[in-house]
Amino acid sequence: MTGEPSGVVAANEPKYLVGFTAIGVIVLAAIAYAVRISIDPLAGNYLLTAIFLVANAAGWLLGSVLRRKPHSFLGLLLVLLGDAIFPSNLYAPFLLFTPGLRGRVALSVTAVLLAGLAYHLWNYRRRSLVRFALPFYPYFFACGGMASITLLQFTAGLSMVSVAWLVLIYAAAFNEVSYRLRPEPALHFAIAASVIMTGAAIISAVAFSDRAEGALAAIIAATVLMIVSAVRERRDEPIARVHGLGAWIGLTITFTSLLYYAHSPLWVYIVATGAWTLVLGIVSMLPANEWTEPFLESAWWTEILLATALAGALWQVWMPMVMRTMSGKPLREATTLALLEAGVGLLAVSSWRRRYPAIASTLRGFVANNLLLRLTSYAAPLILILAVAGGWLILHAPEPANVYALLAAGMLLLIVSPRLARHYPPEALDFAGVLAMVFSAFNGLASATLSASVLFAAAAIFLVRYLRGAAVWTFTAFIVLTIGGLALQPMWTPAATIVFLIAAGVIAAASGRVTAVMARLGYGTAHATALLSQCFIEEVEKVVVQRYDLLHELDVFHQPDDVVGEECRDRR
Amino acid sequence: MAQTETLQAGLVLAGFDALREIGGEALVQIVLAQAGEFGLAELANQKDASIPIEQYLRYRDAALDFLGDSFASTAFETGKIVVRMLGSEQLKQMAFLIEQYKHAASQLPVIGQAAVLAAKDNPGKVAAKMKSKDVLLITIERCPECRGLHRQTPFCYLNQGVISEFASAYLHMNVATKETRCMAMGDARCEIEVVAEGGTTA
Numbered sequence: 001m002t003g004e005p006s007g008v009v010a011a012n013e014p015k016y017l018v019g020f021t022a023i024g025v026i027v028l029a030a031i032a033y034a035v036r037i038s039i040d041p042l043a044g045n046y047l048l049t050a051i052f053l054v055a056n057a058a059g060w061l062l063g064s065v066l067r068r069k070p071h072s073f074l075g076l077l078l079v080l081l082g083d084a085i086f087p088s089n090l091y092a093p094f095l096l097f098t099p100g101l102r103g104r105v106a107l108s109v110t111a112v113l114l115a116g117l118a119y120h121l122w123n124y125r126r127r128s129l130v131r132f133a134l135p136f137y138p139y140f141f142a143c144g145g146m147a148s149i150t151l152l153q154f155t156a157g158l159s160m161v162s163v164a165w166l167v168l169i170y171a172a173a174f175n176e177v178s179y180r181l182r183p184e185p186a187l188h189f190a191i192a193a194s195v196i197m198t199g200a201a202i203i204s205a206v207a208f209s210d211r212a213e214g215a216l217a218a219i220i221a222a223t224v225l226m227i228v229s230a231v232r233e234r235r236d237e238p239i240a241r242v243h244g245l246g247a248w249i250g251l252t253i254t255f256t257s258l259l260y261y262a263h264s265p266l267w268v269y270i271v272a273t274g275a276w277t278l279v280l281g282i283v284s285m286l287p288a289n290e291w292t293e294p295f296l297e298s299a300w301w302t303e304i305l306l307a308t309a310l311a312g313a314l315w316q317v318w319m320p321m322v323m324r325t326m327s328g329k330p331l332r333e334a335t336t337l338a339l340l341e342a343g344v345g346l347l348a349v350s351s352w353r354r355r356y357p358a359i360a361s362t363l364r365g366f367v368a369n370n371l372l373l374r375l376t377s378y379a380a381p382l383i384l385i386l387a388v389a390g391g392w393l394i395l396h397a398p399e400p401a402n403v404y405a406l407l408a409a410g411m412l413l414l415i416v417s418p419r420l421a422r423h424y425p426p427e428a429l430d431f432a433g434v435l436a437m438v439f440s441a442f443n444g445l446a447s448a449t450l451s452a453s454v455l456f457a458a459a460a461i462f463l464v465r466y467l468r469g470a471a472v473w474t475f476t477a478f479i480v481l482t483i484g485g486l487a488l489q490p491m492w493t494p495a496a497t498i499v500f501l502i503a504a505g506v507i508a509a510a511s512g513r514v515t516a517v518m519a520r521l522g523y524g525t526a527h528a529t530a531l532l533s534q535c536f537i538e539e540v541e542k543v544v545v546q547r548y549d550l551l552h553e554l555d556v557f558h559q560p561d562d563v564v565g566e567e568c569r570d571r572r
Numbered sequence: 573m574a575q576t577e578t579l580q581a582g583l584v585l586a587g588f589d590a591l592r593e594i595g596g597e598a599l600v601q602i603v604l605a606q607a608g609e610f611g612l613a614e615l616a617n618q619k620d621a622s623i624p625i626e627q628y629l630r631y632r633d634a635a636l637d638f639l640g641d642s643f644a645s646t647a648f649e650t651g652k653i654v655v656r657m658l659g660s661e662q663l664k665q666m667a668f669l670i671e672q673y674k675h676a677a678s679q680l681p682v683i684g685q686a687a688v689l690a691a692k693d694n695p696g697k698v699a700a701k702m703k704s705k706d707v708l709l710i711t712i713e714r715c716p717e718c719r720g721l722h723r724q725t726p727f728c729y730l731n732q733g734v735i736s737e738f739a740s741a742y743l744h745m746n747v748a749t750k751e752t753r754c755m756a757m758g759d760a761r762c763e764i765e766v767v768a769e770g771g772t773t774a
Contacts, residue, residue, distance in 0.1 A: 237699075288701070357681050358681075362692075366685065422675050
């Protein structure tokens with residue numbers, strides 16, 4: 001913290017950009033060199049290694065001298081450069097020239113990590129004097145230690161199961177230190193502890209690939225450890241929730257491992273993951289008390305993680321359900337069911353949280369809660385649309401499914417969204433509804449009439465909503481969808497005629513309102529509005545009115561122009 | 573190195589206004605004289621400036637000595653005035669906050685969230701949660717209002733005034749507040765329970 005006013009920092013932005021970009025380039029070069037010599041130690045050479053070492057030493061020395069002057073930006077940059085490339089500069093000589101380490105990647109990496117751990121442990125003891133940000137230490141101790149132990153598989157020839165147990169022991173010890181001594185920063189140490197306990201469960205899961213029971217025991221032990229930690233920390237809510245998240249991830253890994261142990265087919269994993277997501281959603285809505293507190297918010301976080309992972313992992317299965325250009329994949333039924341479960345879970349949580357919102361303990365928490373809730377609210381209807389498309393196929397409803405199913409889902413969402421505002425964010429339902437309509441129209445492109453009908457249906461919904469008093473954008477949506485539909489539609493079809501009649505009726509009934517809408521849509525000046533109206537009306541008369549004598553006689557299209565004209569005159 | 577804890581000068585200015593409502597400018601001057609040199613002239617134009625908490629505590633102790641038991645109602649009124657003095661930016665933030673919670677089954681969570689966010693950068697640590705469906709619990713660790721006091725009864729009426737006025741002015745609801753634990757009574761932290769009462773203030 002330099003204590004500079006924000007204006008000073010803003011004025012120096014180009015300097016920061018150039019400086020940090022330069023550091024980034026040099027760090028990337030150092031990493032690239034380290035990777036290159038790891039793959040082929042013969043690629044290493046004295047000159048390049050020496051250049052990096054000199055750059056490192058120069059950065060530190062010059063930076064230290066320059067930093068004697070307060071707020072020296074160059075000094076800060078040089079010191080940062082030295083810090084950033086030091087690990088790879090330590091690694092290269094170890095791997096290339098050090099007896100005992102030469103040519104041995106895992107051993108050299110371990111040596112670098114141990115050197116780093118020793119150095120930063122010493123630094124941490126005098127942390128008020130050193131330049132590293134305090135939150136750096138817990139994560140470095142946690143991840144550095146875990147990486148060193150994991151490398152024992154290569155450096156000491158230990159089995160993966162042994163490595164998993166060693167990581168778990170390290171995680172347990174780290175967690176005890178974090179709980180009993182509360183080293184500062186306490187929250188970051190707790191998060192770091194949770195990270196390595198979760199890491200222990202993941203490493204155990206990797207070790208379980210050959211179904212070794214010792215690895216399964218390690219997974220269960222890691223999970224129990226995280227549950228106990230969450231309960232033990234229940235009075236410190238942020239820390240308890242972090243451990244709660246770890247506990248739910250541990251339970252997820254445990255259940256998945258049990259399915260693996262039982263040689264379950266792939267569809268079982270998919271359906272079970274969806275069901276588990278739903279269970280997490282339900283758990284997150286249970287009443288809170290002192291004992292359940294660590295597990296409620298964290299269940300919701302885990303639910304979001306799993307639902308996102310599920311949808312991401314299965315994209316090749318569900319994409320053909322909504323895109324006619326892709327060919328179908330197996331596991332359609334399982335995917336549909338899993339998406340339905342996940343979507344219902346997210347939908348329920350979003351609705352429940354709208355009625356019973358959480359109270360965040362910090363501003364950052366408040367922002368994060370809002371973002372997560374928005375993510376949940378938007379994800380749920382999108383996932384459910386995918387499930388509807390899949391369900392349509394499974395139930396052998398009229399083809400093409402990726403037109404009719406999406407049309408049905410989109411229309412339903414657009415119709416119900418204003419009525420559900422109290423229970424669900426309408427913008428999320430509208431977003432999903434419009435997206436479904438767009439996909440439906442896209443998929444119907446093989447038949448212009450079908451595609452246009454989809455757009456007209458969506459336009460009609462927005463028109464009704466606008467007339468019932470919805471926001472201006474619904475009228476815009478109506479116009480855009482109608483134009484889109486007309487673009488696909490021969491002019492003389494009954495559907496086009498109906499659309500024209502509706503549009504004419506609307507404009508006649510609400511001409512003043514339409515003018516206001518147009519003005520608010522961005523044509524704010526009277527001039528622009530009048531110009532637009534004139535051009536629009538001329539075009540419409542050319543294309544439409546000449547074909548439809550009835551409309552021409554009613555002369556309804558002139559009415560908005562009159563209003564605009566009056567407004568223009570008034571403004572002059 | 574421990575940082576100096578500060579409070580917004582507006583809090584003391586609100587206290588002066590509350591004193592004026594009881595005994596006019598004379599009462600303010602008496603309390604100020606008891607508190608020693610206080611820099612009133614500078615404070616009067618610096619509602620958003622920060623003052624060290626010790627300066628606030630000196631004012632509080634002087635007012636408490638002079639007013640005795642009636643300090644409670646003055647503190648409550650001070651809290652209400654603090655809410656009325658919110659600036660336009662803070663009002664915008666409040667409007668945003670209320671909008672976020674407008675579909676909630678109860679408006680009590682808005683009060684809790686507002687209490688937490690408003691306490692940012694102030695001494696003490698405020699947390700809030702729904703104790704049950706109808707009861708909001710606000711907890712204050714290292715409470716600046718009762719700091720250094722030893723009393724037989726709860727003391728934090730200023731906080732309760734803030735809560736009541738916020739509910740009344742922005743949520744158009746009447747709430748009842750009750751301090752169930754207070755650091756002045758030897759508790760580890762102050763706890764205020766808030767329940768909605770029937771009727772609205774609209």
